[in-house]
Amino acid sequence: MRYYEQQHFIEDMSLYFEQMGLPRMAGRVLGVLLICNPPAQSLTDLCEILQASKSSISTTTRLLTEMGLIERTPSPVPRQVYFQFKPGGWVVFIRQRLKLWVSLHNIAEEGLELLHDQDPELRSRLQEAHDMFSVIEEELPTLLDRVEKKHGG
Amino acid sequence: MRYYEQQHFIEDMSLYFEQMGLPRMAGRVLGVLLICNPPAQSLTDLCEILQASKSSISTTTRLLTEMGLIERTPSPVPRQVYFQFKPGGWVVFIRQRLKLWVSLHNIAEEGLELLHDQDPELRSRLQEAHDMFSVIEEELPTLLDRVEKKHGG
DNA sequence: CTTTACGTTCAGTATTGACAGAACGTTCAG
């Protein structure tokens, strides 16, 4: 029976989201939408599959939509909202996380201003962060563009 | 007065850690250890500066030590434990976060196994994740090595 | 026009986890 393996996958996604500081339910919903067949599921379907309330599924789908990981699809049934994984969603997702990473870039600058008249040895603590995120901020987007093109083309 | 700007910096670090799904206190302690002079502070000092309890500072320093962001230093005073920012800590930190990112790589593989007999169109949802993290996992470490050498050498 | 099914939003509940306080062990000073 494949059911338990599917459940396991969904649980892993849940755990992943938790470690990223995101709601577990978002991981579970995304987990379903990554392995389900057909790929589009209605909100009611998701409630059924995950044994969760309409409200939590509704708010979760909204979150995932804002994150660019899922999208609404034309519904085959009137009055039902269908969702599916959004192609290219992973790149958007990582771009957002990257943005979070490099926000430390600004904080490091803020700190360096505080230490502007201090010994370079003291400033190195923050200089290190500043330099690293400069490199990452510069290089990673092009790296992601490469991935994007590979998939899109 | 520079006090308020320092407080602002510490609060920004706190917020940053929160967004990364880490304890705020860890951000605050690190914030202090990034701008303090002298760079090494005792646990008692940190309690004083942050107006926090010994217990929370103690657990937080342990966490930050495990994360490779701070380290204990030889104490100038007996029976007191001194901490400072650990040179190269930022790279270690990002390496750990990267590890978290690419753990999705394994989850994607797990999912692809579930869909091994399915249509490629269905598998593309996970294939996209798998490919992206492959690239990141391959390229980012060398990028970080570059940063490390720049600073270390 | 009425009823029903669906999704959204709001208020309430439960759970998680961050932090404080207390108790303990250890080490230095007197």
Place this chain on the structure above:
DNA sequence: CTGAACGTTCTGTCAATACTGAACGTAAAG
């Protein structure tokens, strides 16, 4: 040997938040 200062660990408490249930609005069906 006694006492005090320090750090760690354990337990309890409080706050944040994820999730549920109920009320509401809406649109289709009969």
